[in-house]
Structures are given as C-alpha cells and as structure tokens.
Amino acid sequence: RTLDNDWVLAMTGYVPDTPFLTALGVQVDPHTGIPTHDPGTMQSNVPGIYVAGVVAAGFDANKIFIENGKLHGPLIASAVA
Numbered sequence: 001r002t003l004d005n006d007w008v009l010a011m012t013g014y015v016p017d018t019p020f021l022t023a024l025g026v027q028v029d030p031h032t033g034i035p036t037h038d039p040g041t042m043q044s045n046v047p048g049i050y051v052a053g054v055v056a057a058g059f060d061a062n063k064i065f066i067e068n069g070k071l072h073g074p075l076i077a078s079a080v081a
Contacts, residue, residue, distance in 0.1 A: 033058030
C-alpha cells in the first residue's frame with residue numbers, strides 16, 4: 001500500500017534534535033528530553049508527527065538500541081495505516 005505524505009525525515013545520530021521537535025510544536029520534557037508521545041503508536045502530541053529510535057529515549061541514549069528501536073517502525077505503520 002502507498003501512503004501519501006508531505007515528509008519523511010530520516011535522521012540518524014545519538015543526540016536528539018529537541019530544538020527541531022519543539023519548533024514543530026512537540027512538547028519535550030526539559031528534565032528527560034523525552035518528547036511527549038503515545039508509546040503504543042509513537043505519535044507525538046502533534047497529530048501526524050511520530051518519533052522513533054533514540055529520540056524517544058530523550059537524554060538517555062543508552063535506553064534504545066537497534067534491538068528495540070526497530071519496533072517503532074511497525075507501531076507507526078500500524079497507526080497511519
């Protein structure tokens with residue numbers, strides 16, 4: 001199935017770009033760096049914006065690795081399907 005969209009941003013790295021997220025209106029906890037999101041869908045507080053990978057762990061980059069970060073994609077795909 002093809003899903004029309006405006007943007008898909010593939011961003012890699014170990015340091016979350018929280019200023020970018022907040023510029024989009026995503027709420028980010030100032031103490032943890034974790035963006036406000038639904039762990040079941042990975043959708044942020046801004047409808048249509050999803051977080052995946054290490055950014056979902058905020059400042060604790062050791063919390064999410066390839067082994068568990070790979071589970072975010074299917075959650076997002078199910079949410080937008």
